[in-house]
Amino acid sequence: MEQPPTLNTTNLMPITTRPSLIMARGKGSYLWDSDGKRYLDLVQGWAVNCLGHCPDVMIKALNDQATTLINPSPAFHNERYLELATKLARLSGLDHTFFANSGAEANEGAIKLARKWGRLHRDGAFEIITTHNAFHGRTLATMAASGKPGWDAIFPPFMPGFTKVDFGDLAAVKAAISDRTCAVMVEPIQGEAGVIVPPDGYLRGLRELTQAHGILLIADEVQTGVARTGKMFGHQWEDARPDIMTLGKGLGGGVPLSALMARAEVSCFAPGDQGGTFNGNPLMTAVGSAVVDTVSQPAFLAAINARGGQLQSRLQEIGARFGFSEIRGRGLLIAVTLDTPKAETVRDVALSRGLLVNAPRPNTLRFMPALNITESEIDDAMTLLGDVLGAVGA
Ligand SMILES: *Cc1c(COP(=O)(O)O)cnc(C)c1O
Numbered sequence: 325m326e327q328p329p330t331l332n333t334t335n336l337m338p339i340t341t342r343p344s345l346i347m348a349r350g351k352g353s354y355l356w357d358s359d360g361k362r363y364l365d366l367v368q369g370w371a372v373n374c375l376g377h378c379p380d381v382m383i384k385a386l387n388d389q390a391t392t393l394i395n396p397s398p399a400f401h402n403e404r405y406l407e408l409a410t411k412l413a414r415l416s417g418l419d420h421t422f423f424a425n426s427g428a429e430a431n432e433g434a435i436k437l438a439r440k441w442g443r444l445h446r447d448g449a450f451e452i453i454t455t456h457n458a459f460h461g462r463t464l465a466t467m468a469a470s471g472k473p474g475w476d477a478i479f480p481p482f483m484p485g486f487t488k489v490d491f492g493d494l495a496a497v498k499a500a501i502s503d504r505t506c507a508v509m510v511e512p513i514q515g516e517a518g519v520i521v522p523p524d525g526y527l528r529g530l531r532e533l534t535q536a537h538g539i540l541l542i543a544d545e546v547q548t549g550v551a552r553t554g555k556m557f558g559h560q561w562e563d564a565r566p567d568i569m570t571l572g573k574g575l576g577g578g579v580p581l582s583a584l585m586a587r588a589e590v591s592c593f594a595p596g597d598q599g600g601t602f603n604g605n606p607l608m609t610a611v612g613s614a615v616v617d618t619v620s621q622p623a624f625l626a627a628i629n630a631r632g633g634q635l636q637s638r639l640q641e642i643g644a645r646f647g648f649s650e651i652r653g654r655g656l657l658i659a660v661t662l663d664t665p666k667a668e669t670v671r672d673v674a675l676s677r678g679l680l681v682n683a684p685r686p687n688t689l690r691f692m693p694a695l696n697i698t699e700s701e702i703d704d705a706m707t708l709l710g711d712v713l714g715a716v717g718a
Pocket of ligand 1: 425426427461511545
């Protein structure tokens with residue numbers, strides 16, 4: 325009999341560096357590798373697994389839907405995506421949803437929608453004001469919308485139509501608005517940049533500014549949405565409802581699901597403008613519905629804020645011993661700045677000791693645990709982190 329192939333990486337495109345271990349199993353806040361070693365996971369698939377690994381509500385939704393209908397074809401309605409669209413509209417006040425499969429795809433759709441709106445309603449205006457260090461995805465248009473240094477030079481020609489300003493600077497946005505501007509696009513908190521929280525009033529100010537100039541506000545809530553910051557959507561902290569919003573990451577709780585949402589008056593796609601083979605498929609949207617039902621409960625949201633407060637105060641204690649210059653974030657999207665650029669070493673030593681944390685910058689650690697992480701799991705994680713920092717001498 326033919327032997328099954330041994331596991332190796334020779335047939336993969338080398339798009340990143342990964343440790344050689346292989347993850348095999350997960351439950352709640354824990355992951356196990358193929359050697360049976362356990363990890364307390366404060367990364368959760370990059371703020372994706374909002375209910376932790378393999379939660380019962382997702383298993384049930386997947387099982388029920390998988391035995392009922394997986395793919396009727398995008399040419400037909402299905403019950404699950406209709407249900408989820410209704411729930412998201414009720415929760416956000418944004419009337420229309422287009423379901424997609426990744427954050428980048430949702431943002432690509434937001435850019436298309438804003439450009440079409442500009443063509444129809446603002447004399448062909450197509451420019452979108454975005455921010456330095458923003459992250460909106462890895463398609464050609466979302467890379468151009470992003471503000472990652474160096475990204476303009478990798479895949480020329482760089483897509484035009486994006487004007488960059490500093491994040492958090494309202495006056496800079498105001499100065500950048502011209503007749504060609506159709507929208508301003510921001511993350512309510514910059515996630516990949518290292519959990520950069522804008523000054524109080526920024527989102528509210530952007531809402532007022534865009535309204536006064538008759539242009540659109542696009543909130544990229546791929547990371548901040550679906551309760552990550554302790555409210556259902558990050559913009560709700562400032563009551564700054566956007567015209568267009570994108571969701572991703574936590575929306576599927578770990579399965580690929582994203583959403584492009586818009587006010588009805590802005591929702592100007594005509595048949596044929598937008599689509600996609602897998603979009604709105606019932607297997608993913610059944611899971612999205614289960615996730616949204618769970619995280620939108622007031623008691624669930626209150627617990628996120630309680631655990632976020634606990635995590636921040638434990639980080640403060642550790643910071644007093646090891647010197648963090650800053651602890652920032654909202655809900656369970658939190659980062660610290662270390663006094664030394666040792667974040668990657670801390671991440672690697674933590675991994676070897678069974679703790680998963682993320683190092684988005686050389687001096688930044690980021691924490692995005694399951695939204696249902698328990699008090700004792702946070703305590704355990706912080707004890708481990710203290711040991712790791714002691715060992716690293718950070
Ligand atoms: C992760 C992320 C994206 C990209 O999502 P993908 O699913 O990786 O395409 C876009 N915007 C923000 C704010 C993100 O955090």
